[in-house]
Amino acid sequence: PPVSSSAAPSTAQSEALFERARKVTPGGVNSPVRAFRSVGGVPRFMASADGAYLTDADGTRYIDHIGSWGPMILGHNHPAIREAIVAAAQDGTSFGAPGWREVELAELVCQVTGAQKVRFVNSGTEATMSALRLARGFTGRKYTLKFRGNYHGHADALLVEAGSGLMTNAAELGAAAPSSAGVPDEYARLTLVSEYNDAGALDALMAERGHEIAAVIFEPVVGNAGVLLPTPAFLLALHRVREHGTLLIADEVMTGFRLSPSGATGRLGLTPDLSCWGKIIGGGLPVGAYGGRAEIMDYVSPEGPVYQAGTLSGNPLAMSAGLATLRALQADPGLYERLDTYTARLAEGLREAAQEAGVTVCINVIGSMLTVFFQAGPVKNYTEAARSDTAAFAVWFQGLLKRGVYWAPSQYESIFISGAHGETELQATLAAARDAFGEVRA
Numbered sequence: 444p445p446v447s448s449s450a451a452p453s454t455a456q457s458e459a460l461f462e463r464a465r466k467v468t469p470g471g472v473n474s475p476v477r478a479f480r481s482v483g484g485v486p487r488f489m490a491s492a493d494g495a496y497l498t499d500a501d502g503t504r505y506i507d508h509i510g511s512w513g514p515m516i517l518g519h520n521h522p523a524i525r526e527a528i529v530a531a532a533q534d535g536t537s538f539g540a541p542g543w544r545e546v547e548l549a550e551l552v553c554q555v556t557g558a559q560k561v562r563f564v565n566s567g568t569e570a571t572m573s574a575l576r577l578a579r580g581f582t583g584r585k586y587t588l589k590f591r592g593n594y595h596g597h598a599d600a601l602l603v604e605a606g607s608g609l610m611t612n613a614a615e616l617g618a619a620a621p622s623s624a625g626v627p628d629e630y631a632r633l634t635l636v637s638e639y640n641d642a643g644a645l646d647a648l649m650a651e652r653g654h655e656i657a658a659v660i661f662e663p664v665v666g667n668a669g670v671l672l673p674t675p676a677f678l679l680a681l682h683r684v685r686e687h688g689t690l691l692i693a694d695e696v697m698t699g700f701r702l703s704p705s706g707a708t709g710r711l712g713l714t715p716d717l718s719c720w721g722k723i724i725g726g727g728l729p730v731g732a733y734g735g736r737a738e739i740m741d742y743v744s745p746e747g748p749v750y751q752a753g754t755l756s757g758n759p760l761a762m763s764a765g766l767a768t769l770r771a772l773q774a775d776p777g778l779y780e781r782l783d784t785y786t787a788r789l790a791e792g793l794r795e796a797a798q799e800a801g802v803t804v805c806i807n808v809i810g811s812m813l814t815v816f817f818q819a820g821p822v823k824n825y826t827e828a829a830r831s832d833t834a835a836f837a838v839w840f841q842g843l844l845k846r847g848v849y850w851a852p853s854q855y856e857s858i859f860i861s862g863a864h865g866e867t868e869l870q871a872t873l874a875a876a877r878d879a880f881g882e883v884r885a
């Protein structure tokens with residue numbers, strides 16, 4: 444069971460591993476937000492994961508609210524996925540030639556999402572990067588447009604006003620505009636930026652420059668500035684970008700197969716020209732994909748002139764994990780409703796707990812994604828998200844952690860609920876949250 448007292452469990456093993464890691468890896472981690480920089484303390488090094496739980500190197504068990512940042516919608520170590528991976532491994536781990544699993548996964552993805560063709564890659568970053576190249580190749584235009592605080596992976600031209608990890612980083616460095624060193628201005632200049640949920644600004648920018656914009660890429664529901672929900676007016680403005688011959692690219696890396704079988708766009712009734720997937724599509728192994736209308740996808744090599752390739756793309760182990768995940772989702776049509784109900788109850792319980800403790804929060808929630816912003820809100824865009832009290836969030840985060848609840852270690856992230864979260868986890872999380880809000884107030 445999760446730790447219920449507020450006495451902090453030992454972190455000796457995590458500290459020792461972190462010490463070693465820092466000597467051989469920048470910041471001791473292989474992805475920045477794992478380093479706990481914005482919340483302080485030693486990052487927990489995980490030893491195993493099962494269902495709704497993570498166990499760290501010191502043997503402390505946590506109720507996990509990250510789900511590996513999205514992929515583990517069925518919970519960790521799901522038997523069907525584990526068995527599929529083991530069975531695939533027995534057939535060999537990589538062929539460098541096509542195999543049946545990638546055909547089956549492509550068929551399934553097309554059937555569920557409505558895409559006519561898909562191409563598998565190895566991460567969400569590769570998916571968005573490739574989709575943008577494709578949009579440029581298809582339209583013959585140079586510029587792309589993204590929204591402030593939306594994150595589309597770490598390709599050069601997309602590291603412009605790019606959300607969570609960079610918001611966390613920028614707050615630390617005291618920088619005004621989050622971006623990255625090493626991205627030449629010339630690349631960044633090809634990416635135009637507009638405010639999320641500002642239909643007027645998008646219409647105006649498109650009226651002026653639409654003829655030179657290959658694609659508008661967007662998170663249909665934002666997870667990377669914390670959760671932001673699109674307004675109906677903004678969704679209509681997104682639809683209108685096509686009037687300029689501009690392609691609409693939905694980045695569903697986080698939301699795909701999570702907010703509904705057909706992602707956030709399916710849930711919101713939006714039909715993009717291209718979509719990008721990652722996370723759930725690989726069932727916890729490294730997979731990304733992009734896809735959409737055949738007439739566009741046929742521009743991709745070897746069919747068309749837009750080059751894109753990958754030594755391990757369509758890897759049989761990764762495909763087997765994705766297939767097992769999507770099949771398990773298909774076999775349990777009630778899952779999305781259960782996830783929605785759990786997360787709505789979590790949001791309600793957190794609101795009550797914060798109110799009782801006299802802590803001001805604004806909770807944005809949709810489906811199984813949720814962010815507790817430490818501010819009054821409403822929070823509809825990056826600028827509003829950035830007004831949150833990150834110091835208060837850090838106290839709350841540490842209060843949860845020492846009580847056995849593992850939350851996303853940044854104010855500007857979504858949490859992800861899985862099908863393995865049940866009544867026990869809900870009540871234990873709310874009990875810990877109540878006490879942790881008390882510490883924020885103290």
Ligand code: PLP
Pocket residue numbers: 512566567568569571594595596597662666667694695696697721722731
């Ligand atoms: N797009 C979105 C919306 C994401 O949330 C992420 C990662 O969190 C990415 C792209 C990049 O995916 P990856 O980390 O697999 O490269």
